[in-house]
Amino acid sequence: xxxxxxxxxxxxxxxxxxxxxxxxxxxxxxxxxxxxxxxxxxxxxxxxxxxxxxxxxxxxxxxxxxxxxxxxxxxxxxxxxxxxxxxxxxxxxxxxxxxxxxxxxxxxxxxxxxxxxxxxxxxxxxxxxxxxxxxxxxxxxxxxxxxxxxxxxxxxxxxxxxxxxxxxxxxxxxxxxxxxxxxxxxxxxxxxxxxxxxxxxxxxxxxxxxxxxxxxxxxxxxxxxxxxxxxxxxxxxxxxxxxxxxxxxxxxxxxxxxxxxxxxxxxxxxxxxxxxxxxxxxxxxxxxxxxxxxxxxxxxx
Amino acid sequence: xxxxxxxxxxxxxxxxxxxxxxxxxxxxxxxxxxxxxxxxxxxxxxxxxxxxxxxxxxxxxxxxxxxxxxxxxxxxxxxxxxxxxxxxxxxxxxxxxxxxxxxxxxxxxxxxxxxxxxxxxxxxxxxxxxxxxxxxxxxxxxxxxxxxxxxxxxxxxxxxxxxxxxxxxxxxxxxxxxxxxxxxxxxxxxxxxxxxxxxxxxxxxxxxxxxxxxxxxxxxxxxxxxxxxxxxxxxxxxxxxxxxxxxxxxxxxxxxxxxxxxxxxxxxxxxxxxxxxxxxxxxxxxxxxxxxxxxxxxxxxxxxxxxxxxxxxxxxxx
Numbered sequence: 001x002x003x004x005x006x007x008x009x010x011x012x013x014x015x016x017x018x019x020x021x022x023x024x025x026x027x028x029x030x031x032x033x034x035x036x037x038x039x040x041x042x043x044x045x046x047x048x049x050x051x052x053x054x055x056x057x058x059x060x061x062x063x064x065x066x067x068x069x070x071x072x073x074x075x076x077x078x079x080x081x082x083x084x085x086x087x088x089x090x091x092x093x094x095x096x097x098x099x100x101x102x103x104x105x106x107x108x109x110x111x112x113x114x115x116x117x118x119x120x121x122x123x124x125x126x127x128x129x130x131x132x133x134x135x136x137x138x139x140x141x142x143x144x145x146x147x148x149x150x151x152x153x154x155x156x157x158x159x160x161x162x163x164x165x166x167x168x169x170x171x172x173x174x175x176x177x178x179x180x181x182x183x184x185x186x187x188x189x190x191x192x193x194x195x196x197x198x199x200x201x202x203x204x205x206x207x208x209x210x211x212x213x214x215x216x217x218x219x220x221x222x223x224x225x226x227x228x229x230x231x232x233x234x235x236x237x238x239x240x241x242x243x244x245x246x247x248x249x250x251x252x253x254x255x256x257x258x259x260x261x262x263x264x265x266x267x268x269x270x271x272x273x274x275x276x277x278x279x280x281x282x283x284x285x286x287x288x289x290x291x292x293x294x295x296x297x298x299x300x301x
Numbered sequence: 302x303x304x305x306x307x308x309x310x311x312x313x314x315x316x317x318x319x320x321x322x323x324x325x326x327x328x329x330x331x332x333x334x335x336x337x338x339x340x341x342x343x344x345x346x347x348x349x350x351x352x353x354x355x356x357x358x359x360x361x362x363x364x365x366x367x368x369x370x371x372x373x374x375x376x377x378x379x380x381x382x383x384x385x386x387x388x389x390x391x392x393x394x395x396x397x398x399x400x401x402x403x404x405x406x407x408x409x410x411x412x413x414x415x416x417x418x419x420x421x422x423x424x425x426x427x428x429x430x431x432x433x434x435x436x437x438x439x440x441x442x443x444x445x446x447x448x449x450x451x452x453x454x455x456x457x458x459x460x461x462x463x464x465x466x467x468x469x470x471x472x473x474x475x476x477x478x479x480x481x482x483x484x485x486x487x488x489x490x491x492x493x494x495x496x497x498x499x500x501x502x503x504x505x506x507x508x509x510x511x512x513x514x515x516x517x518x519x520x521x522x523x524x525x526x527x528x529x530x531x532x533x534x535x536x537x538x539x540x541x542x543x544x545x546x547x548x549x550x551x552x553x554x555x556x557x558x559x560x561x562x563x564x565x566x567x568x569x570x571x572x573x574x575x576x577x578x579x580x581x582x583x584x585x586x587x588x589x590x591x592x593x594x595x596x597x598x599x600x601x602x603x604x605x606x607x608x609x610x611x612x613x614x615x616x617x618x619x
Contacts (some may be wrong), residue, residue: 102593104412104593108543109585113589114586153355233416233420240413278420279417285414
């Protein structure tokens with residue numbers, strides 16, 4: 001039982017990260033009906049920028065561990081959000097009226113470009129986050145010792161998701177995003193500036209992805225320029241599990257995938273861990289392509 | 302003979318004499334790679350360019366073919382060229398099983414599932430599935446191919462073997478393009494609802510196209526195994542699929558000369574600019590984005606086909 005709970009908390013912590021990245025996919029897909037392949041690379045960029053700023057500004061020494069990491073994450077989120085907006089301008093906006101397949105190829109191209117740009121700047125080798133940025137003593141929950149870091153990771157991702165949920169449900173801009181996701185043309189007729197909505201989506205998604213990148217760096221301790229590809233693919237799987245375009249669905253899908261993967265690695269085989277996520281993806285698309293919470297079936301298959 | 306035929310004949314004659322004119326194993330080796338990728342590109346072109354199915358996991362079928370040939374050759378002493386039809390068959394069978402349930406998925410969904418399939422295959426090979434694939438080390442000691450008692454081992458010998466198979470590939474896909482099957486696929490690509498309405502069984506045709514592309518990739522895999530004499534899962538990763546995909550898209554989806562040009566550019570150019578080898582994927586990525594914005598049909602897009610008996614009106618075919 002202890003082992004099971006350990007794995008459960010482990011899965012929830014990783015799942016929180018999947019969920020944060022999945023939100024970026026699902027929001028972009030909701031509004032633009034485009035799979036943003038480059039989203040995983042923005043996540044990688046967050047991890048690398050976090051490492052750089054940690055070295056340059058020494059936030060954690062100036063502000064203490066918790067406030068320092070918070071400032072670091074906010075700074076990285078802001079910068080990567082800017083990159084996200086630029087990406088949309090350069091690679092997606094010119095293709096708004098082109099065939100969908102052109103936009104997918106462009107997204108793939110942007111992903112390859114960004115990944116290799118990161119590699120050329122930082123090198124192809126693994127880079128290591130300094131050890132012990134945050135205190136990491138075990139905390140006992142339900143009689144199981146859980147590292148504090150894991151709990152923090154989970155709490156921060158839940159907090160961010162809650163923030164996003166309220167933004168989308170309660171604010172004017174959030175309403176506009178939901179409207180544009182349902183029908184862009186109708187939204188435009190109602191006086192919503194869809195270009196602005198898309199820009200906002202490309203601010204929020206990459207920002208959340210970047211935060212996840214920094215968190216992965218701190219949690220796992222090492223980062224690589226290809227990490228965004230694996231995380232991105234799994235996060236996209238999470239978005240599909242929950243129902244693509246559906247924000248609570250991405251959160252649920254992320255947590256679910258994290259737990260599934262942790263259980264699979266623990267009880268089936270570690271070597272096949274990555275294959276489990278893809279098998280789940282294929283299964284979901286076969287059995288229930290609209291995902292768990294997805295409702296809009298039309299125009300999906 | 303028109304101008305086009307003259308140019309084609311000159312090119313053909315030039316490349317036929319290349320190993321005689323330039324006795325340089327390095328450049329012959331580069332051309333061998335280009336031919337191999339052209340074959341792969343043409344097989345993927347049938348799926349992506351003609352049918353409009355976004356397959357981002359083509360390396361999976363290439364891998365199944367290469368591993369089938371390698372296993373047959375090393376364990377059962379089957380001469381590797383004899384294994385070729387079998388490895389094509391294995392890749393095709395695998396594609397049939399995998400693609401059957403997913404073939405109806407739309408654009409980006411299909412893309413993501415094929416990525417998943419490609420990754421599962423690579424992970425399976427790395428985990429030494431069925432105890433046959435040799436794990437992450439792969440299979441080594443694959444015997445050299447023999448062609449009518451000639452043992453093929455020098456680059457120029459492979460040049461003619463692979464080049465010959467490329468010619469066969471070009472001929473095959475050219476004939477297929479002209480066939481009823483090829484026309485049906487183009488219809489499906491342009492508008493599959495209308496195609497279905499006109500009595501074309503779209504699901505069946507899509508699946509058939511997918512399997513044909515996979516069979517051909519499997520046979521290309523045999524050539525790869527024979528040429529390298531060592532294969533490992535690393536050669537069949539996602540970026541391999543992306544490279545072949547980029548060859549098709551940048552060269553010109555649906556166009557045989559386009560795909561061959563794509564192979565020349567994407568495989569040949571990096572050899573010329575070796576100093577920038579690290580940055581080559583950066584250029585690919587940027588080129589894919591720019592190409593989609595400014596020339597989304599590729600460098601050499603397919604020509605609009607003319608049919609005898611159809612009067613061409615002003616402004617093109619109706």
